[in-house]
Amino acid sequence: MPKTAIYCRLSEEDRNKACAEDDSASIQNQKSLLLQYAMEQGWEVFHIYSDDNYAGSDRNRPEFRRLLADAEARRFDIVLCKTQSRFTRELELVEKYIHGLFPLWGIRFVSIVDNADTDNKGNKKSRQINGLVNEWYLEDLSDNIRSVLTNRREKGFHIGSFALYGYRKDPDRKGHLIVDPEAAAVVRRVFSLFSQGCGKTAIARILNEEGIPNPTEYKRRKGLRYQPPPGKTGTLWKYSAISHMLTNEIYTGNLVQGRYGSVSYKTKQNRPRPREQWIRVEHTHEAIIDQDLWERVQALIREKAKPFPDGSVGLFAKKVRCANCGYTMRSAKAHGRRYLKCSSRHISKDACIGAFISVDRLEQAVVQELTRLSSQYLDPDALERELALTDSFQPRKHQAQERLSRLQGRHEAFQKGLRELYLDRAQGVLTEKEFLPIFQEFAQEKARLEQQMEQARLELDDLETQIAPGGRRALIRRYTAPEHLTREMVDILIDYILVGKRRPGEKSPPIEIHWAF
Numbered sequence: 001m002p003k004t005a006i007y008c009r010l011s012e013e014d015r016n017k018a019c020a021e022d023d024s025a026s027i028q029n030q031k032s033l034l035l036q037y038a039m040e041q042g043w044e045v046f047h048i049y050s051d052d053n054y055a056g057s058d059r060n061r062p063e064f065r066r067l068l069a070d071a072e073a074r075r076f077d078i079v080l081c082k083t084q085s086r087f088t089r090e091l092e093l094v095e096k097y098i099h100g101l102f103p104l105w106g107i108r109f110v111s112i113v114d115n116a117d118t119d120n121k122g123n124k125k126s127r128q129i130n131g132l133v134n135e136w137y138l139e140d141l142s143d144n145i146r147s148v149l150t151n152r153r154e155k156g157f158h159i160g161s162f163a164l165y166g167y168r169k170d171p172d173r174k175g176h177l178i179v180d181p182e183a184a185a186v187v188r189r190v191f192s193l194f195s196q197g198c199g200k201t202a203i204a205r206i207l208n209e210e211g212i213p214n215p216t217e218y219k220r221r222k223g224l225r226y227q228p229p230p231g232k233t234g235t236l237w238k239y240s241a242i243s244h245m246l247t248n249e250i251y252t253g254n255l256v257q258g259r260y261g262s263v264s265y266k267t268k269q270n271r272p273r274p275r276e277q278w279i280r281v282e283h284t285h286e287a288i289i290d291q292d293l294w295e296r297v298q299a300l301i302r303e304k305a306k307p308f309p310d311g312s313v314g315l316f317a318k319k320v321r322c323a324n325c326g327y328t329m330r331s332a333k334a335h336g337r338r339y340l341k342c343s344s345r346h347i348s349k350d351a352c353i354g355a356f357i358s359v360d361r362l363e364q365a366v367v368q369e370l371t372r373l374s375s376q377y378l379d380p381d382a383l384e385r386e387l388a389l390t391d392s393f394q395p396r397k398h399q400a401q402e403r404l405s406r407l408q409g410r411h412e413a414f415q416k417g418l419r420e421l422y423l424d425r426a427q428g429v430l431t432e433k434e435f436l437p438i439f440q441e442f443a444q445e446k447a448r449l450e451q452q453m454e455q456a457r458l459e460l461d462d463l464e465t466q467i468a469p470g471g472r473r474a475l476i477r478r479y480t481a482p483e484h485l486t487r488e489m490v491d492i493l494i495d496y497i498l499v500g501k502r503r504p505g506e507k508s509p510p511i512e513i514h515w516a517f
Contacts, residue, residue, distance in 0.1 A: 002108075003046040004078040006034045007067055009086045011055045027052055030082050037112050038080060046076040056089030068097070071107050081111045153257045156281040160257075162224060164250050165215035166288050177255075177285040184288045185399055186212060190245055191289050195296050197313040197487030200246070204237040209449065210406045214241055246301060249280075252294050253287030256280045296491050315359055315487055316340065316497065323500035323512065325352035331359075340499065355499045357509050362497070363485050365511050370482065370493065373515075397460065404456040407449055414446040492516065 008030040027050055038045055047070070049063040058064075064087075070076065079102065081087045087109070088094060098109045098118060109118045153159055157175030166187040170176040186207070193203050207214075213221060217235040249256045258279040260272055289297075303318035320329045322342040329340040338359040342352050421439055424430045430438075482489070495516040502509040 001042060001044045002077040003075070004038050004043040004080050005046050005067060005070065005076040006031065006038065006048045007064070007079060007081050007087060008034070008048065008050045009054060009056065009061070009064075010052050030086070033082060033112070034080050043078060043080075046070075056085055059090075059093070071102065071105055074105055074107075077106070078108045078110060081109075083113045084111045084116045087111070150258070150279070153255075153279040154281070156255055156284040158255060158257075158284075162219065164248065165218065165245070166251060167285070177250075179286050179288060183215075183218060187245060187251060187288050189399070190242060191251075191293055191297055194242075194246055194300065195293060195488050195491060197315070197317075199313060200239045200242040203242050204239055206452070207237045209410065209445075209452065210403060211410065212237070212406075214238075246297055249294075251287065251289040252291060253285055254280060254282045255284040296488075300491060313487055314338070315485060315490060316362060317487075319490060319494055320357075320362070320497045320499055322352060322355040323498040323510065324355060327352070329355060329357075329499065353501050355501050355509060357499050357502075357511075361508060362499070362511065365508070366485060366490075366494070366497070366513060367482055369513055397464070400456060400460045404453065404460060407453045407456055411446065411449045411453060414442055414449060418442050418446065 008027050010027045031048060035045065049067045051061040051063045054061040071079065102109050102118065109116065152175065158177050163169045163177055166180060166184045167177040168180045170178045190203055213235055214237045256278055258273060258277065314331050318328055320340050321327065322329055325342065327343045330343040332339045332341055340357055340359060342355045421435065421442065425435045493516055495514040498512040500510040
């Protein structure tokens, strides 16, 4: 008695068929039909393989793959399906398996509705025609689905199983995104840190040290069944995640979709599309990042300022040019102080007469000019009234308190770890050679946490001062008559600075500031 393997498949398009009487609308109906046919033929049923909610073009159907493995192992004699399209809709697979490998393995293929039977030599052309028709069906279906998705994207509907980190799918409005407050706070902080001069790797390290889960881990903790792309697993933030976030325009409230497209309807592989083919619709959802901050960050990215080894970006990075040749001046360090010098001097001594200035001296010159302009043109009373209308200090204070609390928790853990290391060393559990590298690593991490805690405390004290009576006036003085500059202030206020060569007898080189206002 020949052994037969029954294969059933149901896809999403079958569920949506208008005709409720269609047997393909139920896996159970397929099984019943095929079992009855096998009994009538006197065949022994080896196993029923069933793929529910899989397309006929999907080559990675789990039961389909299992069927093929068992077929190669010669565990049965016949493959029985309702129709040839239940097995596959691809002409390539029809030729490979039904007309190629199955005969080689001694396996007969039978589908009862369209009368496909490899024991009947006369209907091979019919099977090939069925395969060709199914191939056309797949191509038409793919075109129809692509057309529907493109239309929805052009209308501003979000297409995708999962919302971008920082947002949630609106349960009351299909295709609409709403802000996820917890994740959005992290997004705002990433943009803020980058605008203040932190490099992408440094930002990733800060988030990891504070125990903030990356987008993949965050979705998992929220109970979402998100499957990250290959190589994107793990719980830590990486340079690439920060980089992608900083260039994603969706955070400004504009929906940008269609950045990737499938290579073919026969494969799930995607490839990047040219920017002109992206579908961009403005003001589709609430923005997390305001337009001014977005533009500042994009300008910084275009400048491609290289961070220092500690992850920070130079105060005037990519902002200072040589007045003689126009080259961007490069950073150098000597005797604990940073300097800017003409980069073309490295190409050839004859290329430029050169320009040179210390960062401290340039900062002092910019502060003096900024203070002079502010006292001449700005009204502190009007600025204070305007600042009161856009008060956002309380939410920032709450975020700073949470960040300090997380850092204190990690610091306590490292202190406990250091105490246990000392005990292990004293009790002889660890040798001196084993103890020293672990101790040094713990001590360095503890020192870094203490530095971050101090920065968090300063930020919190600063916010407390600003919230207190008269605090806004102090804030205005800091920006209109500052003692020092920040990278964020430089990005906002300065377009570029020209520095010339210092003349004999003068203390400072000529400086020309081109403001961005």
